[in-house]
Amino acid sequence: MHSLLLAATVCLTAAQSPAQAPPPANEQTRATLLARPPRSWAVEAAAKELITLHHPDSYLRYRMHLVDQKGDRVREIIESKDGSVARLLYRDGHPLTPEQDAAERSRLNAMLASPSDFARHIRRDDESKKIAHDIVQILPDAMLYSYAPDQPPSGINGNAPEVVLDFKPNPSFNPPTTTSEALTGLMGRLWIDANTKNVVRMDANIFRPVNFGWGILAHLYPGGKISLDQADIGSQHWILTRFTQQVTVRALMVKSMKVESTVQTSDFQILPGPITYQQAIKQLLDTPLPTR
Numbered sequence: 001m002h003s004l005l006l007a008a009t010v011c012l013t014a015a016q017s018p019a020q021a022p023p024p025a026n027e028q029t030r031a032t033l034l035a036r037p038p039r040s041w042a043v044e045a046a047a048k049e050l051i052t053l054h055h056p057d058s059y060l061r062y063r064m065h066l067v068d069q070k071g072d073r074v075r076e077i078i079e080s081k082d083g084s085v086a087r088l089l090y091r092d093g094h095p096l097t098p099e100q101d102a103a104e105r106s107r108l109n110a111m112l113a114s115p116s117d118f119a120r121h122i123r124r125d126d127e128s129k130k131i132a133h134d135i136v137q138i139l140p141d142a143m144l145y146s147y148a149p150d151q152p153p154s155g156i157n158g159n160a161p162e163v164v165l166d167f168k169p170n171p172s173f174n175p176p177t178t179t180s181e182a183l184t185g186l187m188g189r190l191w192i193d194a195n196t197k198n199v200v201r202m203d204a205n206i207f208r209p210v211n212f213g214w215g216i217l218a219h220l221y222p223g224g225k226i227s228l229d230q231a232d233i234g235s236q237h238w239i240l241t242r243f244t245q246q247v248t249v250r251a252l253m254v255k256s257m258k259v260e261s262t263v264q265t266s267d268f269q270i271l272p273g274p275i276t277y278q279q280a281i282k283q284l285l286d287t288p289l290p291t292r
Contacts, residue, residue: 033163033194038145041163044197049136052230052238053129059271068261076284081274083122087284095290108281118277131179142183143167154191154201156229161194182220185210198238203227206247221248233268241265
């Protein structure tokens with residue numbers, strides 16, 4: 001609707017004032033961006049998000065800062081062709097003590113000695129990635145999208161043009177899995193890089209309660225918030241740079257709990273080629289522990 005109104009306004013202005021100068025280039029660009037159905041942006045963004053999730057034939061080394069109910073931790077992560085490996089470096093703002101570092105080294109050496117331990121670790125990662133893949137894949141159909149043309153840019157994408165979309169649950173959509181039922185209570189806003197079609201930012205909130213498995217498995221309370229930022233770290237390699245969640249959930253009809261966490265990633269290095277998980281672990285073990 002926004003795009004039709006904007007296009008009509010442009011046409012009427014041109015018809016009534018043929019001698020006037022054309023609109024500024026940025027307005028022309030804006031009109032062009034809003035001239036297509038908003039859902040088409042969601043379709044392309046979902047396709048790009050799947051590439052970001054799997055980023056085939058691309059490997060990274062970076063740091064992940066996680067703050068949740070278990071504390072404040074910083075890990076060094078290396079992506080191998082077999083899966084990601086991580087080494088804990090900081091806890092609660094301080095480098096690990098010699099005793100803590102010895103325990104971390106023992107854990108990594110155990111994975112070197114027992115590939116089955118590493119395989120179990122990777123299975124958990126693969127299961128999480130599969131859930132994320134399935135959710136992203138159905139987002140274009142699970143939500144209704146509309147333009148939010150008066151919203152300011154995200155502020156994290158330089159001067160690149162962005163498309164801002166509001167989204168809310170599609171009442172005609174039937175969630176195919178238990179996990180995807182969460183989408184029926186989610187609404188929010190997306191900032192999309194207009195050139196690359198990648199999601200730059202998402203802010204969403206849980207606006208109504210959601211039951212998983214008729215409330216037996218879990219119940220998600222309204223009022224929760226989810227937010228994320230993504231960025232191009234070089235060579236069109238997009239990655240999640242910030243993720244925060246504040247939700248209240250009751251699991252297995254037991255008790256309600258608040259889940260609050262913030263994840264930030266930084267210090268990215270694009271690795272020249274694939275390495276094995278054993279090589280990745282050895283690189284982590286060879287890295288000196290920070291002293292401050």
